[in-house]
Amino acid sequence: MSSVITSELVVANSWDIERIRADFPVLQQTVNGKPLIYLDNSASSQVPQVVIDRGSVYLEQEHSNIHRGVHYLSQKATTAYEGAREKVKRFINARDVRECIFVRGATEGINLVMHSYGRKFIGAGDEIIISAMEHHANIVPWQMLCEEKGAKLRVIPMNDAGELLLDEYDGLLNERTKLVAVMHVSNALGTINPIKDMIATAHKYGVPVLIDGAQAAPHMPIDMQDLDADFYVFSGHKMFAPTGSGIVYGKLELLEKMNPFQGGGDMIKTVTFEKTTYAEPPNRFEAGTPAIASQIGLGAAIDYLNSIGREAASAYEMELLRYATQKVSAIEGVRIIGTAKNKASVLSFVIDDIHPHDIGTILDQEGIAVRAGHHCAQPVMQRFKVPATARASFAFYNTKEEIDVLARTIERVIEIFS
Amino acid sequence: MSELSELYQQVILDHNKKPRNFRKLETANHSAEGFNPLCGDQLTIYLNLEDDTVKEVGFEGSGCAISKAAASMMTQAVKGKSKEEAESLFHEFHSMVTGELNEETEENSLGNLKIFAGVREFPVRVKCATLPWHTLHAALNKEVQVSTE
Numbered sequence: 001m002s003s004v005i006t007s008e009l010v011v012a013n014s015w016d017i018e019r020i021r022a023d024f025p026v027l028q029q030t031v032n033g034k035p036l037i038y039l040d041n042s043a044s045s046q047v048p049q050v051v052i053d054r055g056s057v058y059l060e061q062e063h064s065n066i067h068r069g070v071h072y073l074s075q076k077a078t079t080a081y082e083g084a085r086e087k088v089k090r091f092i093n094a095r096d097v098r099e100c101i102f103v104r105g106a107t108e109g110i111n112l113v114m115h116s117y118g119r120k121f122i123g124a125g126d127e128i129i130i131s132a133m134e135h136h137a138n139i140v141p142w143q144m145l146c147e148e149k150g151a152k153l154r155v156i157p158m159n160d161a162g163e164l165l166l167d168e169y170d171g172l173l174n175e176r177t178k179l180v181a182v183m184h185v186s187n188a189l190g191t192i193n194p195i196k197d198m199i200a201t202a203h204k205y206g207v208p209v210l211i212d213g214a215q216a217a218p219h220m221p222i223d224m225q226d227l228d229a230d231f232y233v234f235s236g237h238k239m240f241a242p243t244g245s246g247i248v249y250g251k252l253e254l255l256e257k258m259n260p261f262q263g264g265g266d267m268i269k270t271v272t273f274e275k276t277t278y279a280e281p282p283n284r285f286e287a288g289t290p291a292i293a294s295q296i297g298l299g300a301a302i303d304y305l306n307s308i309g310r311e312a313a314s315a316y317e318m319e320l321l322r323y324a325t326q327k328v329s330a331i332e333g334v335r336i337i338g339t340a341k342n343k344a345s346v347l348s349f350v351i352d353d354i355h356p357h358d359i360g361t362i363l364d365q366e367g368i369a370v371r372a373g374h375h376c377a378q379p380v381m382q383r384f385k386v387p388a389t390a391r392a393s394f395a396f397y398n399t400k401e402e403i404d405v406l407a408r409t410i411e412r413v414i415e416i417f418s
Numbered sequence: 419m420s421e422l423s424e425l426y427q428q429v430i431l432d433h434n435k436k437p438r439n440f441r442k443l444e445t446a447n448h449s450a451e452g453f454n455p456l457c458g459d460q461l462t463i464y465l466n467l468e469d470d471t472v473k474e475v476g477f478e479g480s481g482c483a484i485s486k487a488a489a490s491m492m493t494q495a496v497k498g499k500s501k502e503e504a505e506s507l508f509h510e511f512h513s514m515v516t517g518e519l520n521e522e523t524e525e526n527s528l529g530n531l532k533i534f535a536g537v538r539e540f541p542v543r544v545k546c547a548t549l550p551w552h553t554l555h556a557a558l559n560k561e562v563q564v565s566t567e
Binding site for chain 1: 421422425426431434435456457458459460480481482483484486540542543546
């Protein structure tokens with residue numbers, strides 16, 4: 001089969017699912033006597049053996065503090081840590097490795113930009129634009145900043161399918177706009193936002209854009225130079241790396257004029273009791289000893305994603321989404337929340353008169369892990385007039401057979417409550 | 419699915435579908451709002467308390483089957499009871515669903531509320547069952563809002 005054939009079907013058929021599943025030890029267990037069916041990947045994804053092994057090697061053979069020891073181990077640790085940064089740089093196609101700042105996750109990343117950029121460059125009467133589908137992590141920090149500075153939060157509305165209204169977005173931009181902060185992919189709806197166009201629109205007004213890429217980085221290639229994002233944040237634990245790893249990408253010219261995030265060791269140039277001068281990016285934003293093992297794990301997860309093929313993984317996930325949407329929406333009484341034309345592998349749904357919590361408990365009895373709740377996106381729930389949804393989110397290690405069990409068990413839920 | 423059928427017994431499903439005393443009490447002199455920020459369950463308990471006796475009780479809100487049925491059966495259980503008796507039931511109910519009280523071998527006044535014993539096999543659902551009771555406790559003591567997070 002020639003490599004030029006890239007149709008989803010061909011990719012899906014050629015995807016060696018058994019080999020992929022064998023890479024993930026957690027998937028080999030049973031829950032309540034049933035094989036685990038892990039469909040909560042948007043909340044946190046599983047970790048392949050190679051990433052676990054890389055962490056073990058670090059802890060067994062390399063552990064030490066970074067950037068400060070002349071001794072052998074410190075150099076080993078520093079090389080591994082900075083090596084992971086290089087991998088990130090290539091993974092997101094940043095121009096310069098100094099543009100990649102290690103943080104604990106996307107939430108800390110957004111807070112970093114809020115403190116270091118927002119508090120310096122956003123003031124009274126200024127406006128920040130977010131969207132109606134944001135995760136709380138991309139709402140609350142900006143609300144806090146608005147409250148502190150007397151700035152104003154403006155919200156891009158969306159339609160009933162869960163797609164942002166781009167004309168409205170255009171109308172919100174003006175000379176008072178100082179920042180746009182939107183998500184790449186919605187964790188609650190699955191919508192893939194047209195962020196490249198949205199960034200270009202903001203740039204016409206000279207406005208920088210922060211992208212919350214927590215749900216995009218694990219599932220599709222992301223290219224900082226192509227997108228022209230000013231800031232892009234994501235978490236490692238949603239892309240097959242350990243918790244405590246994550247990235248803020250920022251354009252170097254912006255990072256250079258930003259204030260530090262936290263104060264402490266490693267972020268300084270010189271310290272006297274009279275005055276401290278700060279290190280250059282990225283160290284300026286990485287005070288204290290970081291989560292070295294986790295960030296090295298992120299580097300290993302990037303290697304793993306590259307080894308299985310990101311485009312192929314993405315195509316396989318799209319096929320899972322298509323199959324699951326067809327299966328689940330065919331069940332009477334089930335309504336899909338989030339029906340955008342351009343979606344990632346997230347399936348949020350509600351069932352008439354059955355609360356998502358009850359759905360979640362019954363699915364769990366069959367070994368199926370889904371998220372039931374508001375997905376840290378209460379405004380999305382309010383927009384769709386539901387208290388919560390059940391959400392199945394797929395990764396490249398899930399199978400159509402698992403989706404069959406999901407659909408059968410949803411039917412069983414309806415039966416129990418009938 | 420035995421633990422599951424223990425949790426979702428017919429009586430619970432019936433109270434979920436047709437909750438009793440599901441109304442705002444216009445004559446209420448005590449009320450409280452309960453909220454579980456983790457899952458979005460929210461309910462309001464209305465009480466008409468006279469001489470420390472629950473004369474009337476009603477509730478409104480939205481939540482899962484467990485929280486709704488627990489609220490419904492709670493209103494039936496506490497109607498006509500003194501404040502002290504209602505608080506004691508809360509204590510017993512709480513102890514039962516957290517596994518501290520064996521409702522079969524230890525003395526208690528839970529009666530048909532024992533049907534919620536199965537909740538203790540589902541630790542994440544304990545808060546669903548106790549939210550109405552925490553809210554009742556708040557209403558009895560004139561607190562305005564409680565949270566079970």
